[in-house]
Structures are given as C-alpha cells and as structure tokens.
Amino acid sequence: MLSKIIIELIVLQILGISLGEVRKSFVPFLSLDKTKFLLYMKTEEAIIVRSNYKSPGSDRSYLSVFLKDLEVAQVVNVTKMSSEVTNFKINLLTKRAGETSLTIQLWDFVGGQDKLIEEIKNIQIKVIFKKTETLSQASLHFDSFALMLILPMIFLNKCAFGCKIEVETLQIVWKKPLPVLLGAAIQFFVMPFCGFIFTRVLVLSQTLSFGFIMTCTCPGGGGGYLFALLLEGDVTLAIVMTCASTLLALIMMPLNSYIYSRILGLNGSLHIPISKIITTLLFIVIPISIGVIIKRKVPKWANYLEKIIKPFSFVLMSTGIYLSFRMGLIFTKTMNLEVLFMGLLVPALGLLFGYSFSKMFMLPLPVCKTVAIEGGALNSFLALAIIQLSFPQHKADLATVAPFTVAMCSGCEMLFMILLYKTKKIIFLYVEDAKLKSLV
Structure with missing residues (x-):
C-alpha cells in the first residue's frame, strides 16, 4: 500500500504537479449562498459570489458569466469587490417569468495567457411574476x-x-x-x-x-x-x-x-x-x-x-x-x-x-x-x-x-x-x- 502511494507521488512529480496543487484541485475557490435563486420579474437583482483564490502574482482574476436563456434574464454587469476576501457581484436584469441556468467561470491571467481556474454550472434561476401589489x-x-x-x-x-x-x-x-x-x-x-x-x-x-x-x-x-x-x-x-x-x-x-x-x-x-x-x-x-x-x-x-x-x-x-x-x-x-x-x-x-x-x-x-x-x-x-x-x-x-x-x-x-x-x-x-x- 505504501509503495503504491510512493509510486503515485513519483508520477505526479514527473508530470510537474505538486502535492499542494493536488490538494487545491479538490477545494473549490468559488462559493455561493445557494445554487437556486428565486427572482421577481422586471427587477434588477444581485448575486454575490465569494472567491478565496489567490493569484500567484498581481491579482488579475476575473469572472465570466453566461445565461442559458437571455429571454428570461440578462447580465447587466459583474463587479469585482476586493477587500480581505474577493467578492464578485453579478447584477441580473429579469425580463419575463421562466427558468434558466447560470454558469460562472473564474479566470486568471497567468504566463501571458488566460487560464480557467474554476467553473460552476447549472445555477438555477427562476423568475416569477410578482402577484402582490407594490x-x-x-x-x-x-x-x-x-x-x-x-x-x-x-x-x-x-x-x-x-x-x-x-x-x-x-x-x-x-x-x-x-x-x-x-x-x-x-x-x-x-x-x-x-x-x-x-x-x-x-x-x-x-x-x-x-x-x-x-x-x-x-x-x-x-x-x-x-x-x-x-x-x-x-x-x-x-x-x-x-x-x-x-x-x-x-x-x-x-x-x-x-x-x-x-x-x-x-x-x-x-x-x-x-x-x-x-x-x-x-x-x-x-x-x-x-x-x-x-x-x-x-x-x-x-x-x-x-x-x-x-x-x-x-x-x-x-x-x-x-x-x-x-x-x-x-x-x-x-x-x-x-x-x-x-x-x-x-x-x-x-x-x-x-x-x-x-x-x-x-x-x-x-x-x-x-x-x-x-x-x-x-x-x-x-x-x-x-x-x-x-x-x-x-x-x-x-x-x-x-x-x-x-x-x-x-x-x-x-x-x-x-x-x-x-x-x-x-x-x-x-x-x-x-x-x-x-x-x-
């Protein structure tokens, strides 16, 4: 058993992957409060995405956001808010009642090119008609x-x-x-x-x-x-x-x-x-x-x-x-x-x-x-x-x-x-x- 673990570590070292990177690959950098969001029609809503990713050099990380059905909602903008922890604020403009899914990708500019760090798919967005009077x-x-x-x-x-x-x-x-x-x-x-x-x-x-x-x-x-x-x-x-x-x-x-x-x-x-x-x-x-x-x-x-x-x-x-x-x-x-x-x-x-x-x-x-x-x-x-x-x-x-x-x-x-x-x-x-x- 011990010899098998040693062989796997040697293979990883040959491939140029450190033990720290292996551990990181199983720990998600991005987190949300929930993966299903209920929004009201014809309003601008905000979704906060927290990131604990640390860029190797200067922080050039950014977030890409994709909506499956643009008839239900659209992305207005994505704002990066850096303090002790980096947060991304996604502003969505809801259009009509319906369901769609959201995909978010964390990117970083490393070695002169963009590198995909993490991706979260199938974040459920449900837009409903507001029946109660404002x-x-x-x-x-x-x-x-x-x-x-x-x-x-x-x-x-x-x-x-x-x-x-x-x-x-x-x-x-x-x-x-x-x-x-x-x-x-x-x-x-x-x-x-x-x-x-x-x-x-x-x-x-x-x-x-x-x-x-x-x-x-x-x-x-x-x-x-x-x-x-x-x-x-x-x-x-x-x-x-x-x-x-x-x-x-x-x-x-x-x-x-x-x-x-x-x-x-x-x-x-x-x-x-x-x-x-x-x-x-x-x-x-x-x-x-x-x-x-x-x-x-x-x-x-x-x-x-x-x-x-x-x-x-x-x-x-x-x-x-x-x-x-x-x-x-x-x-x-x-x-x-x-x-x-x-x-x-x-x-x-x-x-x-x-x-x-x-x-x-x-x-x-x-x-x-x-x-x-x-x-x-x-x-x-x-x-x-x-x-x-x-x-x-x-x-x-x-x-x-x-x-x-x-x-x-x-x-x-x-x-x-x-x-x-x-x-x-x-x-x-x-x-x-x-x-x-x-x-x-």
Missing part, C-alpha cells in the same frame, strides 16, 4: 383629483400648525425646554434602540428590522395635536413638540439610518439618499415656517388658518388610518405574530416612556399626556418614504410592512385610549351628578 400600487389608488385635493390639505394644515405657535409660547419653551428635550430623547435615542433590541430578540429579517427601527425614529405625527386635544393635554405644547422633532429629524433620521443599517449589516444592499430624506422633511418644515411668518405679519389670515386645523387634522388622520388598514389587509399574508407584536409594542413603548419620564421629572399632568402622545403617535409615513427611497423595490415592499403595521396599531391604541378616557369621564360626571342630587 406599495405605490396598493397604498395610493387615488385618482388625480383626490391626490390634488390631499396634498394642498397637508400643506395648509402644516401652515395652520405654524399659525398656532405663539412667540410667547416659544419663549416659555426656550426657558423650560424639558418636555421638548424629553420628547426628542425618546423619539431619536430610546425608541430606535428599543426597536433594534426587540427586532433582534424576535429574530426578524434585516430588512424588516430596519423598517421597524426607522419607524421608531420618526418624529411626532400631525395627529398628536388632535389626540392632545381629545385627551386634554397641552395642545400648544403638542404643536411645538411636533415642529421641534420634525426639525431635529432633518439630522437624526439620516444619522440613525446610517448607524443602524451598518449595525444590521445592510450597507451593501442599502442606499441612504440623505438629500431626498431631507427634501421629504422640508416639505413639512417649510409650511410650518410659513405659518409662523403669517402669524407675525398677517394675523387676520392666521385666524382663518387656525380654524381649519381641527377638521383638516381629523380628515388627514382618518385617511392615514384608512390607508394603514388597507395596506394591513394586503400585508396580512406576509404578517406573522412577531410583526404584529412589534406593531403593538412600538406605540405602547412610546406612550409608556413619555408618560413615565415626565412623571419622574414631576411635570404637570397635561404636559405628561402630551409628551406621552408625542412619543407614541409617530409619523410612520416618513419611515415609509425613507424605506422606499433607500431599498430596491422588492426589499422596500418587505420593509414597508413595519410602518404600516405600526400606523395601524397606533391608530387603534390611540382611539381605544380616547374611548376609555371619555367613558371614564362620563361615568365620573354621572357619579358626581348623582351625589349632588342625593344631597338635594
């Missing part, structure tokens, strides 16, 4: 008239918010900024961190986790004013806090997007369009600023605008709840108990942190209610905009489950709180009235 198709099935009606309503409503801000109130907040600082700390530090922790505990996917974290880092929504009014909070403070958190969001939302996308390992598949995020937030900030100017320069116009806040806020909040439920019904097929739990947990945590922190600092009850509302009633649709701008469409559709679930659950929780509060108040008044009548 966000743009499902959430906004409005005709042009309805859309033209809603956008001016949003603009006027934000202007009216600005008109409600008194200079004296700003001076008071400037001197006693604790409620605003508490709200900002909860919205931009505590809530995103809690969102990250709970998504990791529930083992949600990276994309869905990012969706929930971005929802947690949103500023207060316009409905906060209406909730503060119905729950007898500090209405003026609610408006000031919403405006302040929206201004801070210009910095904090892009920053949190960057930080948590890196922590989640999404930096390769996520593009954060900071300029577009800021533009989206400016759409909210600019009308509010215009309202403040109108209040100072043309008080008569400000009086008219202030009268529309309540009905406009009610209409826009109702529209938001309607859209949330509509999208919630579409997403029920992809929603599971973990996602629903997160949707219920996020607004509940915001309310709890806001009220608890305010009580710790012994703030008045109306202020405690307002800080709690600002922490729990988040502007989830801002997270929706960021997700749509940051991800490819197929991943954006998965991540948007988060803001819509939170918006739907938040609306239900706030409406339940209002119902409970009003019922309690009616019962209290009834008991007091009965006591007075018994005394008479």
Whole structure:
C-alpha cells in the first residue's frame, strides 16, 4: 500500500504537479449562498459570489458569466469587490417569468495567457411574476383629483400648525425646554434602540428590522395635536413638540439610518439618499415656517388658518388610518405574530416612556399626556418614504410592512385610549351628578 502511494507521488512529480496543487484541485475557490435563486420579474437583482483564490502574482482574476436563456434574464454587469476576501457581484436584469441556468467561470491571467481556474454550472434561476401589489400600487389608488385635493390639505394644515405657535409660547419653551428635550430623547435615542433590541430578540429579517427601527425614529405625527386635544393635554405644547422633532429629524433620521443599517449589516444592499430624506422633511418644515411668518405679519389670515386645523387634522388622520388598514389587509399574508407584536409594542413603548419620564421629572399632568402622545403617535409615513427611497423595490415592499403595521396599531391604541378616557369621564360626571342630587 505504501509503495503504491510512493509510486503515485513519483508520477505526479514527473508530470510537474505538486502535492499542494493536488490538494487545491479538490477545494473549490468559488462559493455561493445557494445554487437556486428565486427572482421577481422586471427587477434588477444581485448575486454575490465569494472567491478565496489567490493569484500567484498581481491579482488579475476575473469572472465570466453566461445565461442559458437571455429571454428570461440578462447580465447587466459583474463587479469585482476586493477587500480581505474577493467578492464578485453579478447584477441580473429579469425580463419575463421562466427558468434558466447560470454558469460562472473564474479566470486568471497567468504566463501571458488566460487560464480557467474554476467553473460552476447549472445555477438555477427562476423568475416569477410578482402577484402582490407594490406599495405605490396598493397604498395610493387615488385618482388625480383626490391626490390634488390631499396634498394642498397637508400643506395648509402644516401652515395652520405654524399659525398656532405663539412667540410667547416659544419663549416659555426656550426657558423650560424639558418636555421638548424629553420628547426628542425618546423619539431619536430610546425608541430606535428599543426597536433594534426587540427586532433582534424576535429574530426578524434585516430588512424588516430596519423598517421597524426607522419607524421608531420618526418624529411626532400631525395627529398628536388632535389626540392632545381629545385627551386634554397641552395642545400648544403638542404643536411645538411636533415642529421641534420634525426639525431635529432633518439630522437624526439620516444619522440613525446610517448607524443602524451598518449595525444590521445592510450597507451593501442599502442606499441612504440623505438629500431626498431631507427634501421629504422640508416639505413639512417649510409650511410650518410659513405659518409662523403669517402669524407675525398677517394675523387676520392666521385666524382663518387656525380654524381649519381641527377638521383638516381629523380628515388627514382618518385617511392615514384608512390607508394603514388597507395596506394591513394586503400585508396580512406576509404578517406573522412577531410583526404584529412589534406593531403593538412600538406605540405602547412610546406612550409608556413619555408618560413615565415626565412623571419622574414631576411635570404637570397635561404636559405628561402630551409628551406621552408625542412619543407614541409617530409619523410612520416618513419611515415609509425613507424605506422606499433607500431599498430596491422588492426589499422596500418587505420593509414597508413595519410602518404600516405600526400606523395601524397606533391608530387603534390611540382611539381605544380616547374611548376609555371619555367613558371614564362620563361615568365620573354621572357619579358626581348623582351625589349632588342625593344631597338635594
């Protein structure tokens, strides 16, 4: 037996093949996460191929890619990404539903000529038609008239918010900024961190986790004013806090997007369009600023605008709840108990942190209610905009489950709180009235 091995080694040496090369020939240089890929039609998809091949001289290795059926998909480009490990990124553009196979070849330029190092055949590619509606198709099935009606309503409503801000109130907040600082700390530090922790505990996917974290880092929504009014909070403070958190969001939302996308390992598949995020937030900030100017320069116009806040806020909040439920019904097929739990947990945590922190600092009850509302009633649709701008469409559709679930659950929780509060108040008044009548 030993003599047979020695003879084989001698033969290999005669042929000029070293023992190391024999060992290498059985160890593949290329690796993929899987050999079967399911892709959606009419999208650009990326496949990552890892290579542990070390070129003898300068690294001139490259990857050749061949598709069997070019009617199903085509190769857009192949990008070499070198760091500690060489990765190749294959971008495929899918055309129609069907199946094809992919062949990849690793080449190197050795001794003045191209040498085939390794080949992987029959990587299965299946392209399917996407039956579920995308966000743009499902959430906004409005005709042009309805859309033209809603956008001016949003603009006027934000202007009216600005008109409600008194200079004296700003001076008071400037001197006693604790409620605003508490709200900002909860919205931009505590809530995103809690969102990250709970998504990791529930083992949600990276994309869905990012969706929930971005929802947690949103500023207060316009409905906060209406909730503060119905729950007898500090209405003026609610408006000031919403405006302040929206201004801070210009910095904090892009920053949190960057930080948590890196922590989640999404930096390769996520593009954060900071300029577009800021533009989206400016759409909210600019009308509010215009309202403040109108209040100072043309008080008569400000009086008219202030009268529309309540009905406009009610209409826009109702529209938001309607859209949330509509999208919630579409997403029920992809929603599971973990996602629903997160949707219920996020607004509940915001309310709890806001009220608890305010009580710790012994703030008045109306202020405690307002800080709690600002922490729990988040502007989830801002997270929706960021997700749509940051991800490819197929991943954006998965991540948007988060803001819509939170918006739907938040609306239900706030409406339940209002119902409970009003019922309690009616019962209290009834008991007091009965006591007075018994005394008479």
